[in-house]
């Protein structure tokens with residue numbers, strides 16, 4: 001067991017992740033395959049434990065951003081298909097083939113006839129069609145045909161998928177995405193009419209899955225919904241999804257502040273009345289955005305209280321003037337469920353550091369009140385002028401992750 005000394009950590013709820021997979025599987029046709037994106041360390045949740053859940057689920061494949069991430073997935077022992085959604089360099093393609101990693105064609109490959117010969121395993125290639133994102137893929141059938149013919153000519157390559165990516169699947173209107181899907185379906189029909197035996201067709205991200213059942217094709221690629229969030233709560237509310245990550249820190253000091261005193265770097269907050277201010281052991285070096293200076297909110301003793309002053313690298317200050325019960329050592333929720341009542345400063349101090357992790361995990365698992373009292377990540381992200389995707393990705397390795405509700409425990 002790794003010791004816990006600082007009371008700042010995140011909880012990753014693997015049962016919630018498995019639940020979200022089922023919710024999303026129920027939204028698609030039983031024949032439609034599910035690919036889950038685990039890039040960026042599984043959106044910051046830790047790729048190894050997330051892969052363990054995926055390996056046991058009926059998810060068909062995972063998606064990553066780079067060859068490095070794909071190899072990491074294989075090192076974790078994940079045996080099902082892995083697709084690199086970003087670019088893999090020409091010289092690295094034999095490595096992908098050797099590890100049966102599917103890749104997406106990009107112009108960076110240059111002349112396909114001049115690419116290195118793969119080993120005993122063929123290279124699985126997905127070709128993207130650019131239907132309106134202007135990021136990857138062929139804009140015309142003519143271009144697609146030239147490359148496809150070269151790919152099909154090579155005995156060491158297999159054409160395994162054809163994709164597009166939706167730019168606005170979670171936008172206020174579905175017009176842009178609908179137009180992309182129309183173009184995509186049209187290009188697929190043209191390829192079929194030209195005699196191509198089109199392999200797995202995939203287009204929808206979480207937003208596309210939630211928005212329209214006609215957009216699912218043979219496979220969907222979901223990310224954020226699996227981790228518990230709608231891509232945009234205001235457009236596609238998904239109350240049945242359960243947030244997988246919850247972040248906590250603890251209070252290290254409580255002080256009275258008099259009118260006229262300032263708080264934090266730059267003296268950006270001046271007290272206009274007597275206040276009680278608590279210091280919390282988390283800052284921007286943990287991935288808590290500095291932009292939440294004077295605008296963030298945290299949850300303590302069931303109350304939402306404001307961040308005051310600038311977020312420091314390792315600490316932040318909150319106004320607890322209206323929380324009479326608050327004490328040094330109390331846990332605060334930076335986002336997610338309220339800290340379980342069992343997490344008291346006395347218990348934390350009594351536990352040897354090497355036992356704290358298990359104690360926190362077990363008490364989180366048995367806590368039934370936290371779910372009713374939540375500081376939604378979507379709300380915190382919008383205060384930070386960002387999206388839950390970025391928030392969870394940037395909670396970094398300095399913050400220990402505690403895994404709860406593991407499938408085989």
Ligand SMILES: Cc1ncc(COP(=O)(O)O)c(C=O)c1O
Nearest residue numbers: 037085165205206221222223224
């Ligand atoms: C190509 C591709 N497909 C699917 C996804 C998953 O998107 P989301 O997390 O919105 O479901 C991503 C994520 O950015 C992506 O880049």
